[in-house]
Amino acid sequence: xxxxxxxxxxxxxxxxxxxxxxxxxxxxxxxxxxxxxxxxxxxxxxxxxxxxxxxxxxxxxxxxxxxxxxxxxxxxxxxxxxxxxxxxxxxxxxxxxxxxxxxxxxxxxxxxxxxxxxxxxxxxxxxxxxxxxxxxxxxxxxxxxxxxxxxxxxxxxxxxxxxxxxxxxxxxxxxxxxxxxxxxxxxxxxxxxxxxxxxxxxxxxxxxxxxxxxxxxxxxxxxxxxxxxxxxxxxxxxxxxxxxxxxxxxxxxxxxxxxxxxxxxxxxxxxxxxxxxxxxxxxxxxxxxxxxxxxxxxxxxxxxxxxxxxxxxxxxxxxxxxxxxxxxxxxxxxxxxxxxxxxxxxxxxxxxxxxxxxxxxxxxxxxxxxxxxxxxxxxxxxxxxxxxxxxxxxxxxxxxxxxxxxxxxxxxxxxxxxxxxxxxxxxxxxxxxxxxxxxxxxxxxxxxxxxxxxxxxxxxxxxxxxxxxxxxxxxxxxxxxxxxxxxxxxxxxxxxxxxxxxxxxxxxxxxxxxxxxxxxxxxxxxx
Amino acid sequence: xxxxxxxxxxxxxxxxxxxxxxxxxxxxxxxxxxxxxxxxxxxxxxxxxxxxxxxxxxxxxxxxxxxxxxxxxxxxxxxxxxxxxxxxxxxxxxxxxxxxxxxxxxxxxxxxxxxxxxxxxxxxxxxxxxxxxxxxxxxxxxxxxxxxxxxxxxxxxxxxxxxxxxxxxxxxxxxxxxxxxxxxxxxxxxxxxxxxxxxxxxxxxxxxxxxxxxxxxxxxxxxxxxxxxxxxxxxxxxxxxxxxxxxxxxxxxxxxxxxxxxxxxxxxxxxxxxxxxxxxxxxxxxxxxxxxxxx
Ligand code: HEM
Ligand SMILES: [Cu+2]
Numbered sequence: 001x002x003x004x005x006x007x008x009x010x011x012x013x014x015x016x017x018x019x020x021x022x023x024x025x026x027x028x029x030x031x032x033x034x035x036x037x038x039x040x041x042x043x044x045x046x047x048x049x050x051x052x053x054x055x056x057x058x059x060x061x062x063x064x065x066x067x068x069x070x071x072x073x074x075x076x077x078x079x080x081x082x083x084x085x086x087x088x089x090x091x092x093x094x095x096x097x098x099x100x101x102x103x104x105x106x107x108x109x110x111x112x113x114x115x116x117x118x119x120x121x122x123x124x125x126x127x128x129x130x131x132x133x134x135x136x137x138x139x140x141x142x143x144x145x146x147x148x149x150x151x152x153x154x155x156x157x158x159x160x161x162x163x164x165x166x167x168x169x170x171x172x173x174x175x176x177x178x179x180x181x182x183x184x185x186x187x188x189x190x191x192x193x194x195x196x197x198x199x200x201x202x203x204x205x206x207x208x209x210x211x212x213x214x215x216x217x218x219x220x221x222x223x224x225x226x227x228x229x230x231x232x233x234x235x236x237x238x239x240x241x242x243x244x245x246x247x248x249x250x251x252x253x254x255x256x257x258x259x260x261x262x263x264x265x266x267x268x269x270x271x272x273x274x275x276x277x278x279x280x281x282x283x284x285x286x287x288x289x290x291x292x293x294x295x296x297x298x299x300x301x302x303x304x305x306x307x308x309x310x311x312x313x314x315x316x317x318x319x320x321x322x323x324x325x326x327x328x329x330x331x332x333x334x335x336x337x338x339x340x341x342x343x344x345x346x347x348x349x350x351x352x353x354x355x356x357x358x359x360x361x362x363x364x365x366x367x368x369x370x371x372x373x374x375x376x377x378x379x380x381x382x383x384x385x386x387x388x389x390x391x392x393x394x395x396x397x398x399x400x401x402x403x404x405x406x407x408x409x410x411x412x413x414x415x416x417x418x419x420x421x422x423x424x425x426x427x428x429x430x431x432x433x434x435x436x437x438x439x440x441x442x443x444x445x446x447x448x449x450x451x452x453x454x455x456x457x458x459x460x461x462x463x464x465x466x467x468x469x470x471x472x473x474x475x476x477x478x479x480x481x482x483x484x485x486x487x488x489x490x491x492x493x494x495x496x497x498x499x500x501x502x503x504x505x506x507x508x509x510x511x512x513x514x515x516x517x518x519x520x521x522x523x524x525x526x527x
Numbered sequence: 528x529x530x531x532x533x534x535x536x537x538x539x540x541x542x543x544x545x546x547x548x549x550x551x552x553x554x555x556x557x558x559x560x561x562x563x564x565x566x567x568x569x570x571x572x573x574x575x576x577x578x579x580x581x582x583x584x585x586x587x588x589x590x591x592x593x594x595x596x597x598x599x600x601x602x603x604x605x606x607x608x609x610x611x612x613x614x615x616x617x618x619x620x621x622x623x624x625x626x627x628x629x630x631x632x633x634x635x636x637x638x639x640x641x642x643x644x645x646x647x648x649x650x651x652x653x654x655x656x657x658x659x660x661x662x663x664x665x666x667x668x669x670x671x672x673x674x675x676x677x678x679x680x681x682x683x684x685x686x687x688x689x690x691x692x693x694x695x696x697x698x699x700x701x702x703x704x705x706x707x708x709x710x711x712x713x714x715x716x717x718x719x720x721x722x723x724x725x726x727x728x729x730x731x732x733x734x735x736x737x738x739x740x741x742x743x744x745x746x747x748x749x750x751x752x753x754x755x756x757x758x759x760x761x762x763x764x765x766x767x768x769x770x771x772x773x774x775x776x777x778x779x780x781x782x783x784x785x786x787x788x789x790x791x792x793x794x795x796x797x798x799x800x801x802x803x804x805x806x807x808x809x810x811x812x813x814x815x816x817x818x819x820x821x822x
Pocket of ligand 2: 258304
């Protein structure tokens, strides 16, 4: 792969426009990627603040700080903001920045629509957050917004919640369509499908999942809207509908959604581990097929969230076995990551630390997932803190660590400077210790029976909850350090070379650091 | 893929931000209207906001599409760009299919599982105890709680208006294809004729659909609020109708563009996208005709 930076064409030689309107009007994938990443980080801090409120209230048994009604709004908004505002946009931001550079494309396939996708997000989340200040308060029915809690018994602001979901959904669908079109249509000559970096592969599959399930989410919130305002009875048994139907449709979206949040992290980690192990990825082809298999299976496992709701025995069995099957391709991936590291010349810079923690801790989350997937056992675990422990293990050291690893890995390419390694390692260790302190005890209190989404609890859970809260505060505070590290890196530091990681592979390392405003205006030749 | 033509990356555009603001204003207005309606508060502010939003959206669409059309006329688009547009439209239609799938899924779930369970089938003791008298049949005329959800007296017979509508839409799919062939053969007069005919068929379809709705509401007691039959019936046919309306507008725009001399035998993606959308709307209708009206 040769370095080809071709900016001879007059209309493409221009740099960024001046002034703040640059960001509003831009069509540049790097600008838009940066905006996505900043937006995501802002949402991460906002959702994180809400988590701090939750953990502060749960520091001790009894009701201390907030009213139970407000507590419910905090858990709901925390979940919604983290899922739709922090994790998903972060990966879209990474996709925007990196996919065109990885496949040798001049930009995203549909650059204006790209900016539209982004600017819908502030609209969606502005609307969502404003519900907190409306009469009756914001959404308080949990991020899964089960009917009839979210219909018959919901505060009036639910209407705006529904429209916020619509806006975020439109944004996701357009973003995903753009990514598919870019990957399929804009690859440089020679960049065959099976030469694509894994981040590109996992995003291709993720984008497919998004286009398939976001409309279903739109459908289910539309049914809610109609039930609330126009007298339909989709989720009301009195009219022949069924509240359980809500859960089916929601989880038909919801389970693929959890893979939407993790597959791009799989891809990023599959690029970072080889770079710092200085060995090619073990089992590239099997990685691609495993990703596709996971995506396929994710459509047929949704009712594992509904084992206790009353579904027929055949349903319980089918969804149990189908879910357990996902462990196979997931196991393939973990095996490949470990084998890649095996006998490599490993170094432990921040991206690698986060990637290794990802492999270990995500696997713990996978194991608790297997426990939950066993239907008879889930009767005990369901709606307890064990579930909270499970999904935080897959989401925090999974999705979020994947994002941190990616950020450190590509920051030199984005800013042209090296980040401060000492601070970054501090960030890692504080996050690592903090999140384990926060979430590991939740397994125990969950197994002992503490229900989730509750502001008060039995005395017997006091100690573990206190540990959890301390860990959570530690994790939360550490993220301000991350903000500092990123700002510091943008403002200066040791100059980054075009390829600051010696083991790194890929087209993005053939362009200078920081990457010029336009890259690959004419496609490079990939051998 | 081995094209070395320039891929056109527009410099800057105001349309995305206009669109975002437009959508936000629209949904804020719509939400306010709905909340006022349900709570019984009479404030008309919501309406104004809603229509202001719609105006912004129309402005955005008009501006954005005009940009694209003029860029296309300036020859800025390569074959690769054309493929991007095709993929964009294709995947957009797939997302629409999934949107309808959610509503079809709800229909099938209620008809085959939830409904019979509610009437006591299977080992679901507690659901059957809710309304012991309830019997499940489809179409569901007698809801579990007829006080809260008075059911319809009758449903629409498929063999009258719906059958005519089916024939209309299928014919329109054929006529739009004829129009496409005429366009490719450079026969502009035939193109105009077939396209006009398609639009006329679409408008007739919409008119009949409105007549059907009026009949359902006034004579049959079949409404959105008449239980799950009415809910699925109106949401499925209603969203379909909204898509037909959208498709009709798009086809009308295409007709205007044809009269303005746009499109050449081998460069007419806008027209093709419109016809794809139209075929999609037709296919959904066939599904509706079979699963909502007949069975
Ligand atoms: C081996 C893979 C996995 C298995 C077998 C699995 C299984 C499960 C099961 C059975 C539940 C339902 C527990 C209950 O409510 O009683 C659950 C909940 C959940 N899982 Fe997983 N899971 C896996 C991976 C993931 C991944 C990768 C993510 C996200 C990145 C994830 C996110 C979640 C979330 C968010 C919930 C809770 C939803 C809620 O009720 O709010 N899971 N998982
Ligand atoms: Cu799941």
